[in-house]
Amino acid sequence: MSWNLRREEVLDGDQLRAMLEESPASAARAILSAAQANIVDAQALLGQILLDGAGIEQDPSLAMTWFQIAARNGHAMAHNMLGRCQEHGWGCEPDAAKAAECYRLAAQADLDWGFYNYGNLLATGRGVNKDQARALACYRKAAHMGHAKSMNMLGRYLEEGVSCEQDLPAAHHWYRRSAESGDFRGQFSHAAVLADQGDIQQSLHWFETALRNGNLNFLRVSRQTLLSSPHPEIKRLAIDYFTKASAIGTAEDKAALSHFLKNAKTAA
Numbered sequence: 001m002s003w004n005l006r007r008e009e010v011l012d013g014d015q016l017r018a019m020l021e022e023s024p025a026s027a028a029r030a031i032l033s034a035a036q037a038n039i040v041d042a043q044a045l046l047g048q049i050l051l052d053g054a055g056i057e058q059d060p061s062l063a064m065t066w067f068q069i070a071a072r073n074g075h076a077m078a079h080n081m082l083g084r085c086q087e088h089g090w091g092c093e094p095d096a097a098k099a100a101e102c103y104r105l106a107a108q109a110d111l112d113w114g115f116y117n118y119g120n121l122l123a124t125g126r127g128v129n130k131d132q133a134r135a136l137a138c139y140r141k142a143a144h145m146g147h148a149k150s151m152n153m154l155g156r157y158l159e160e161g162v163s164c165e166q167d168l169p170a171a172h173h174w175y176r177r178s179a180e181s182g183d184f185r186g187q188f189s190h191a192a193v194l195a196d197q198g199d200i201q202q203s204l205h206w207f208e209t210a211l212r213n214g215n216l217n218f219l220r221v222s223r224q225t226l227l228s229s230p231h232p233e234i235k236r237l238a239i240d241y242f243t244k245a246s247a248i249g250t251a252e253d254k255a256a257l258s259h260f261l262k263n264a265k266t267a268a
Helices: 013-022 024-036 040-052 060-072 076-088 096-108 112-124 132-144 148-160 168-180 184-196 200-213 216-227 238-248 251-267
Strands: none
Touching: 013 024, 024 040, 040 060, 040 076, 060 076, 076 096, 076 112, 096 112, 112 132, 112 148, 132 148, 148 168, 148 184, 168 184, 184 200, 184 216, 200 216, 200 238, 216 238, 216 251, 238 251
16 A cells, blocks of 8 residues: 655554555655655654664764754654664764753753653763752652653652652552553562562562563563562572573673573572
């Protein structure tokens, strides 16, 4: 199937993404045509498919150009994606200060991802002066907007009392909401709370859910936490985290799994 989009047609992002899923190459041509016709959602989505190489040759530098065009036309997510490019060096040299400014503009446009990403830089002092109070404000704003990753971060600040009064019930509330909203780190945090409360079966459910959803860096860090658990059922889950990391990771992760299994056999 092919699409011919006229200048007067205004498609939202969901419609464009649906087209892309149905037929990537045909949709990419339609998105390019729509972007050239100054349909702002299409300009931002063109940047995304160029960044990903979805239905079109991957070109991070050109992706940045289209994100810049969409951002100038007022597209908040385009500001955010420009920040991602600047932060990670996709199509450019990494520049945390430029990334921070892009995220700030996205947050100023009331985008939840803008608040989250700007909060991350404020929390770590990358590209901006470290400011935990402002980072917390960003996470809190995005969490109340329904942003799952920000819910987990808000929970962490409340649990540790960073730039706020410690509030464990509120922290647990936000971990649960983050978990239920699909964030794997929130799922792990919620599982840890349940384990501390003695609800081992429910904690296992959420640890396993986090395992299914988690990325490589998460798996590498979290397996060590599992190994330190006083609960044997939870401790045994560490092998699954090592195994998945080995499957999707590097030779280092394969070696870590081998070392873990060797130690486990010796201990037995």
